[in-house]
Amino acid sequence: MPGSPDARRRNQNRNSPTWSFSGMDYGLSRARSHMVAKVVAAASFTAVCMFLLRQSSSTRSQDLFSKQKDGVKHVLVTGGAGFIGSHAALRLLQDGRRVTIVDNLSRGNLGAIETLQRLFPEPGRLQFVYADLGDSKAVHNLFAKNAIDAVMHFAAVAYVGESMAEPLRYYHNITANTLTVLKAMVSHEVKVLIYSSTCATYGEPEKMPITEVTPQVPINPYGKSKKMAEDIILDYVGTSDLAAMILRYFNVIGSDPEGRLGEAPRPELRHHGRISGACFDAALGVIPGLQVKGTDYDTKDGTCVRDYIHVTDLVDAHVKALDHALPGKVGIYNVGTGKGVSVKEFVEACKAATGANINITYLDRRPGDYAEVYSDPSKIYQELNWSAKHTDLKNSLSTAWKWRRANPDGYQ
Numbered sequence: 001m002p003g004s005p006d007a008r009r010r011n012q013n014r015n016s017p018t019w020s021f022s023g024m025d026y027g028l029s030r031a032r033s034h035m036v037a038k039v040v041a042a043a044s045f046t047a048v049c050m051f052l053l054r055q056s057s058s059t060r061s062q063d064l065f066s067k068q069k070d071g072v073k074h075v076l077v078t079g080g081a082g083f084i085g086s087h088a089a090l091r092l093l094q095d096g097r098r099v100t101i102v103d104n105l106s107r108g109n110l111g112a113i114e115t116l117q118r119l120f121p122e123p124g125r126l127q128f129v130y131a132d133l134g135d136s137k138a139v140h141n142l143f144a145k146n147a148i149d150a151v152m153h154f155a156a157v158a159y160v161g162e163s164m165a166e167p168l169r170y171y172h173n174i175t176a177n178t179l180t181v182l183k184a185m186v187s188h189e190v191k192v193l194i195y196s197s198t199c200a201t202y203g204e205p206e207k208m209p210i211t212e213v214t215p216q217v218p219i220n221p222y223g224k225s226k227k228m229a230e231d232i233i234l235d236y237v238g239t240s241d242l243a244a245m246i247l248r249y250f251n252v253i254g255s256d257p258e259g260r261l262g263e264a265p266r267p268e269l270r271h272h273g274r275i276s277g278a279c280f281d282a283a284l285g286v287i288p289g290l291q292v293k294g295t296d297y298d299t300k301d302g303t304c305v306r307d308y309i310h311v312t313d314l315v316d317a318h319v320k321a322l323d324h325a326l327p328g329k330v331g332i333y334n335v336g337t338g339k340g341v342s343v344k345e346f347v348e349a350c351k352a353a354t355g356a357n358i359n360i361t362y363l364d365r366r367p368g369d370y371a372e373v374y375s376d377p378s379k380i381y382q383e384l385n386w387s388a389k390h391t392d393l394k395n396s397l398s399t400a401w402k403w404r405r406a407n408p409d410g411y412q
């Protein structure tokens with residue numbers, strides 16, 4: 001059974017290194033002693049076992065997930081313990097859907113799932129399956145045991161810099177695992193897929209804003225592996241009645257406006273940099289300040305320009321995509337605000353949101369960064385009636401900061 005202690009033990013032996021708590025995902029092997037890694041692994045494993053024991057006590061609840069419920073869509077959320085996936089699960093549950101989360105917790109947070117379970121404790125609402133999507137047997141078991149109607153596939157490693165250093169990991173985790181999920185969907189006749197893609201698939205377009213017909217010429221393994229996954233989905237839809245929606249996100253920020261979930265920090269990935277995390281780390285004094293790399297770009301103030309989309313808006317786009325997905329068709333949509341914000345503007349908004357006097361150092365450009373990236377979101381507005389609502393950056397950062405200040409080390 002997926003998620004059972006036996007299955008986990010088997011997976012651990014057979015599976016890819018993503019399963020290992022030492023080394024790859026927490027980067028402990030180089031940074032700390034082997035002993036610390038073992039203690040962390042044991043503690044994490046024990047926490048997961050305790051959590052799953054609690055879960056497995058409710059066999060009645062599990063039975064519910066194996067049967068269709070009239071009028072209730074059962075959505076499988078891969079990567080639902082992560083930042084965006086957990087917010088998507090929250091919205092789906094609020095909308096009355098049934099949710100199964102699958103995650104290997106390599107970068108996700110059990111605390112996010114526990115929060116969701118506290119909010120939706122009723123039997124048949126939410127279940128968590130601990131599995132690695134690289135384990136095709138576990139993935140097929142998951143589909144065999146659950147009556148799933150649709151898949152939102154978020155699970156992925158997602159750092160451009162890391163993808164340059166570890167390309168094979170990215171092709172495996174993103175491209176190969178998407179193929180595994182898709183094949184399991186086909187075998188078990190699950191016919192709706194909402195896929196998390198990225199503006200990194202466009203590479204460095206010459207013309208802004210980016211539309212869905214802007215040529216896709218990705219320049220790093222992260223963007224390339226996502227584009228390959230998109231191609232697999234497109235080719236399969238051409239031969240089947242799968243309903244697929246591919247959403248290409250721009251830079252995702254923010255957190256649940258009601259403060260129930262947030263973006264947990266990942267100190268071991270800090271050097272790969274996500275700007276909002278770095279800004280909060282600086283405001284908390286965890287890092288000495290912010291480094292702005294490049295002040296001589298051909299942009300409004302010389303710093304890089306990006307399109308920041310709030311996670312709540314992004315999740316809303318997924319819900320609309322789910323509602324509009326049509327058999328045998330694929331919809332491809334940019335999900336952004338359509339507005340470019342410079343790094344300097346972002347830093348000012350961050351200072352205002354946190355009230356902290358953040359120390360800024362201006363440095364030379366970082367190799368590989370492009371000057372300007374922002375979306376044209378008119379297609380998703382016209383076809384799905386979606387547009388971004390949380391466009392006041394300071395407000396968005398204020399909510400996210402509130403969560404982070406209350407949870408400086410993330411979920412406990």
Ligand SMILES: NC(=O)c1ccc[n+]([C@@H]2O[C@H](COP(=O)([O-])OP(=O)(O)OC[C@H]3O[C@@H](n4cnc5c(N)ncnc54)[C@H](O)[C@@H]3O)[C@@H](O)[C@H]2O)c1
Pocket residue numbers: 018078079080081082083084085102103104105106107108109131132133134153154155156157158173177196197198199249250251252253
């Ligand atoms: N955050 C952004 O700005 C952004 C932008 C564009 C696209 N995306 C895409 O959105 C999706 C979610 O990103 P996020 O920011 O929430 O990342 P995240 O790291 O917070 O969440 C990813 C989740 O997937 C899980 N996971 C990874 N590999 C897995 C595997 N093999 N088996 C099972 N679970 C696995 C992790 O444990 C984690 O919980 C990704 O597909 C990412 O490429 C994110």
